[in-house]
Amino acid sequence: MTTAITWIGYTAGALTTIAFLPQVLHVWKRKSADDLHMGTLISFTVGVTLWLVYGIFSRQKPVVVANAVTLALQCTILYLKVRYSRAGK
């Protein structure tokens, strides 16, 4: 049973992490991120950074790996949003 729960956790982590890869490509292809709320992106990015800090200090490798990947993807989305907003898109 414990093994099943652990695997549910790994699957959950994989899905909520990799989910943002198509979002990065979607924004990059459309050259638009107007429908994405800036406050949401900032709040989520700061939150993920804190999860990363939490994972490092509590020595939970899966938490560190998942949040490091998510942070990289969120920073990319945030950068693209600022870039396309400035371009007047």
Add this chain to the structure above:
Amino acid sequence: MTTAITWIGYTAGALTTIAFLPQVLHVWKRKSADDLHMGTLISFTVGVTLWLVYGIFSRQKPVVVANAVTLALQCTILYLKVRYSRAGK
């Protein structure tokens, strides 16, 4: 030190959960979610559902609460996206 780590975890959870509330309002006001990738929304929603299951079976109340709120907000975004896509927006 342990208390500080715990509080970092709570703050992280609060930020990554509440982040999606302005996104719901943003999509609702704009009547558009074209920049949000459907695959991202589905993958993230399924992942959050599994985190909820994980939290229930491993009896971690903060995990249950955070993911229940996130799930409700994600389902709302997903519903609005489908609704506005069908409306030809």
